[in-house]
Amino acid sequence: MVVKRLSALKRFLIGRPLKSNELGEQKLNKTKALAILSSDALSSVAYGPEQILIVLVTLSAAAFWYSIPIAVGVLVLLSALILSYRQIIFAYPHGGGAYVVSKENLGMNYGLVAGGSLLVDYILTVAVSVSAGTDAITSAFPSLHPYTVVIAIVFVLLITTLNLRGVTESASILAYPVYLFVLALFILIGVGIYNILTGHVSPELHTPVGTPVAGISLFLLLKAFASGSSALTGVEAISNAIPNFKDPAPNNASKTLMAMGTLLALLFTGIVFMAYYYGVAPQAKVTVVSQIAEQTFGRNFMYYFIQGTTALILILAANTGYSAFPLLAVNLAKDKFIPRMFTVRGDRLGYSNGIIILGVCSILLILVFKGQTEHLIPLYAVGVFIPFTLSQTGMIFKWVREKPSGWMPKLIINSIGALISLIVTIMFFLTKFAQVWPVLIFLPIIIYIFYRIKKHYLAVGDQLRLTTCEPAMPIEGNVIIVPVAGITHVVENSLNYAKSLNPHQxxxxxxxxxxxxxNDFEAKWMKWQPDVRLVTLYSPYRSIIQPLLKFVDTVQRKASESNYQVTVVIPQFIPKKGWHNILHNQSGLVIRTKLLYRRKVIVTTVPYHLTK
Structure with a gap:
């Protein structure tokens, strides 16, 4: 009954199972792919400009005009990344992104650094996106601040469930909030620029561009540039998820990438400019976008429309992680660096194990960091720029090695992208070391785990291969041991099974x-089963496991001399209801677990199903 109810709940939440030949119907067109795979990059517009101002405000509000040239630098990096990842899409049409590029052009170790960074980064994508979306909600409704973590966890559970339903279904639902967000921000920027041009915004709110600011330094500007570059997280997602596109997948992925880059450039530029012109300063409990919207429209319908769509896209930006993480995991699993379960498709043809693991890890991060976005973003951003740097560098090696037609412009694009990405990565380590140092710990640990898993799979394959493993020894007979706890129908059922295999052993x-x-049990046994040999193992220390294991080992040693196989048949009754199991001794489970590690012992469980 419990199993049926759980199955019904699963069908309600996830939907009916899909046939394998329906996989083609789960591919994305450009419109849906733009919404699903660009939501992370587009949503970063809501916090990327704010990260620039957080650095500049440490000097003074007069330094805010530097956000304009910094934004230009971010756009240059964005252009280099978009053009570079467009080249990666056509060079590696089967997906994999930075992991595949780094592995094939720089070597396996660099590939694993990129792959490990991206796996963690996609977990951070979910945690950061949901936390930032929760911030947008609490900015509009301050009374919800105490429930930030709970709200974030609920959203993760909802998005995880939605992704388990399948790619196209989640895309159909999530596309609307993304495009509403884009529309809302274009309206905000358009009305804001109109107000500026018509003189409705005082020019005294901001410091003119070029105003000298005491204490400004190149180091501070590079720090602000690195922080603002967090708006570029998610740019690589499309190159990782090419297999999710309808055919011709590379062409569709390329067009989607260019559309994403264009939208991101326009929205980022508009928000930075408006934040500067309005003289908006970052606040702890009110986001920059919220302040701009309030100054532009006041607290009316448009303000709440902008905050609502911002919150939605920030939360749904997590979907980029759900789209890219499982596909990256598949590539790593095929190379035997992570468990093979990540290559298995679920009922709805998605890689459900990857989706579930991503959701669980994201919830843990939200709990550890208490849903505080500003503590997650630096770690999140540096996890992106390491693969950025490696993938760009890998493409440089590819062009130099292969020298295809028109390779020089491609080399220049990748070289610029690699250089800027490297600078941003170094700046993160120099300026935010207190927040990003965990990268130096978890990356070596992850790579070590990768190699340990690979070593295990290679060892298993070597031992299972018929050409290399030891030949199986011939079996002359079978000795069957049946542990008994009393004279019951359960024991009788197991003895009958054992006799059917070999009644004399x-x-x-x-x-x-x-x-x-x-003495009492031996007397009862002689009357009940006189044809079955009984061995009693007196245990003065009240241990069942140790005497039984010792006896099995003794029988096994003697049996192996005659090429006999030892089989232990464990009687077990199955209660009618699952929860009844906690009311009974689980000694059979313990015995079975211990015996499974005996190399030359076969373990068989004979179930006896209760009806009451």
């Missing part, structure tokens, strides 16, 4: 704790 084993108990 069945040994029943009973472990008494008292001598009188031993």
């Amino acid at each position: 069945v040994i029943a084993v009973y472990v008494p704790f008292e001598r009188q108990e031993e």
Whole structure:
């Protein structure tokens, strides 16, 4: 009954199973792919400009005009990344992004650094996006601040469930909020620029561009540039998820990438300019976008429309992680660096194991960081720029090595992208070391785990391969041991099964704790099963497991001399209801677990199903 109810709940939440030949119907067109795979990059417009101002405000509000040239630098980096990843899409049409590019052009170790960084980064994508979306909600409704973590976790659970339903279904639902967000921000920027041009915004709110600011330094500007570059997280997602596109997948992915880059450039530029012109300063409990919207429209319908769509896209930006993480995991699993379960498609043809693991890890991060976005963003951004740098560098090596037609412009694009990405990565480590130092710990640990898993799979394959493994020894007969706890239908059922295998080599084993108990049981056994040999193992220390294991080992050693196989048949009754199991001793489970590690012992469980 419990199983049926759980199955019904699963069908309600996830939907009916899909046939394997329906996989083609789960591919994305450009419109849906833009919404799903660009939501992370587009949503970063809501916090990327704010990260620039957070750095500049440490000097003074007069330094805010530097956000304009910094934004230009971010756009240059964006252009280099978009053009570069467009080249990666056509060079590696089967997806994999930075992991595949780095592995094939720089070597396996660099590929694993990129792959490990991206796996963690996609977990951070979900945590950061949901936390930032929750911030947008609490900015509009301050009374919800105490419930930030709970709200974030609920959103992660909802998005995880939605992705388990399948790519196209989640895309159909999530596309609307993304395009509403883009529309809302274009309206905000358009009305803001109109107000500026018509003189409705005082020019005294901001410091003119070029105003000298005491204490400004190149180091501070590079720090602000690195912080603003967090708006570029998610740019690589499309190159990782090419297999999700309808054919011709590379062409559709390329067009989607260019559309994303254009939208991101326009929105980022508009928000930076408006924040500068309005003289908006970052606040702890009110986002920059919220302040701009309030100054432009006041607290009316448009303000709440902008905050609502901003919150939605920030939360739904997590979907980029759900789209890219499982596909990257598939590539790593095919190379035997992570468990093979990540290559298995679920009922709805998505890689459900990757989706579930991503959701669980994201919730843990939200709990650890208490949903505070500003503590997650630096770690998140540096996790992106390491793969950025490696993928760009990998493409440089590819062009130099292969020298295809028209390779020089491609080399220049990748070289610019690699150089700027490297500078941003170094700046993150120099300026935010206190927040990004965990990268230096978890990356080596992850790579070590990758190699340990690979070593295990290679060892298993070597031992299972018929050409290399030891030849199987011939089996002349079978000695069957049946641990018994009493004279019951469960034991009778198991003895009947054992007799059907070999009626002359069945040994029943009973472990008494008292001598009188031993004598009484032997007497009862002789009347009940006189044709089955009974061995009693008196245990003065009340241990069932150790005497039984010792006896099995002794029988196994003697049996192996005659090429006999030892089989332990474990009686087990199955309660009618699953929760009844906690009311009974689980000694059979413990015995089975211990015996499974005996190399030359076969373990069989004979279930006896109860009806009441």
